[in-house]
Structures are given as structure tokens and as C-alpha cells.
Amino acid sequence: MTSTKTIHQTISTPDGPFTIIARAEDGAVLASGWSDDVQVMLDRIRPADRPASSAPGEIAASEAVEAYYAGDLSAIDDVLVAQSGGPFRTHAWSVLRTIEPGKPLTYSEFAVASGRPSAVRAAASACATNAPALFVPCHRVLRTDGSLGGFAWGLDVKRSLLAREASLALQPD
Incomplete structure (x- = not known):
């Protein structure tokens, strides 16, 4: 466990409560997802990086979540995230952030x-193992046959996110 000071905030979304855990000093999101259980979020963080606790607080990234749900799909793109892993995993997480809303990839395409x-x-x-869900949009990856596959926050949430992104991505600017 690390001594990094973290804060957490839970907001309401159309897909249920959404909790964010972020570093207090720079607001970098360590974990996020559709649960109001802070311990569930803490458990998503790699054990070596996991803070012992988190205090309630206001997190700037919550505004990006609200903007995303209000229709600005790009609002999540520039949110600072922090997660650590091996070279491939770290690179793969950065690639996830380049997948365009409304244009999901299959796991095979994602590997390529x-x-x-x-x-x-x-x-x-x-x-x-992606901890900062939504900000690192792992929901945009599907099984090779085009079916949803898995999602830590449930297939109903994944289906909702993909449907929202597909309908908004089709709208002209």
C-alpha cells in the first residue's frame, strides 16, 4: 500500500452511482466505476499502488463525467489518469483512450x-484490469463476434454506454 493521499466522490448518472478515486495533489483518477462503494474502487487499484484509505472530496473529473452524460463524449478525453502496469498493459491502456466513441473495436482489433x-x-x-473506467474507455472493446463480452460494471452499463456513444457519434457537429 502507498501513502498517496486520495479523495473520492460519488455522483449520480443515468447508469447508476459513479465513484471516482483520485490523487489529492493533482486530481489524477486512480479508479472509477458505477458503484457507490468506495472499497470496491480501492480494490480496483493495483495492490502496490493502493492507498490505505480515501477521504470524501470534490474531484474535477466529476465535471467531465457530467459533461459526458450531457452529450459531450470528448469531455473524458483529457482527464488525467494514473495506473501502473507492465509495458504492454500500460501501452494498451493508452490505446484504449484513442478508440473513438461510436466506433468500438473487437479484442482482436484492439490487440493489433x-x-x-x-x-x-x-x-x-x-x-x-483497467481501473479508471470511462476515462480509459475499455467499454469500447467487443468480442470478435461483435457481442459485448465482459465488463466489470455489468453488461447493462456497457450496453448503455455504447448505445449513447453510437447515437451521439452519428449526430452532426
Whole structure:
């Protein structure tokens, strides 16, 4: 466990309560997802990086979530995130942030985009271990047959996010 001071905030969204854990000093999001249980969010953070606790506070990234749900799909793009892993996983997480709303990739396509076409399972693992959900949009990756696959926050949330993004991505600017 680390001594990094963190704060957490839970906001309401159409997909349920959304909790964010961020570093107090710079607001970098360490974990986020559709739950009001702070411990669930803390448990998403890699054990070596996991803070012992988190205090309630206002987090700037919550405004990006509200803007996203209000229709500004790009509002989440520039939110600072912090998660650590090996070279492939870290790169794969950065690639997730380049997937355009309304244009999901399959796990195979995601592996190719991540530079390792044969590493489909590793690409799926990068999605499964992604702690700052929404800001690192792992929901934009589907099974090779186009079905939803898994999602830590449930398939109903994944389906809702993808439908929202598909309908808004089709609208002219």
C-alpha cells in the first residue's frame, strides 16, 4: 500500500452511482466505476499502488463525467489518469483512450492497435484490469463476434454506454 493521499466522490448518472478515486495533489483518477462503494474502487487499484484509505472530496473529473452524460463524449478525453502496469498493459491502456466513441473495436482489433496482433488475451486482460473506467474507455472493446463480452460494471452499463456513444457519434457537429 502507498501513502498517496486520495479523495473520492460519488455522483449520480443515468447508469447508476459513479465513484471516482483520485490523487489529492493533482486530481489524477486512480479508479472509477458505477458503484457507490468506495472499497470496491480501492480494490480496483493495483495492490502496490493502493492507498490505505480515501477521504470524501470534490474531484474535477466529476465535471467531465457530467459533461459526458450531457452529450459531450470528448469531455473524458483529457482527464488525467494514473495506473501502473507492465509495458504492454500500460501501452494498451493508452490505446484504449484513442478508440473513438461510436466506433468500438473487437479484442482482436484492439490487440493489433496495441502493436501485438497475437496478444488477444493480453489485450482482454488490459481491459479487465483497467481501473479508471470511462476515462480509459475499455467499454469500447467487443468480442470478435461483435457481442459485448465482459465488463466489470455489468453488461447493462456497457450496453448503455455504447448505445449513447453510437447515437451521439452519428449526430452532426
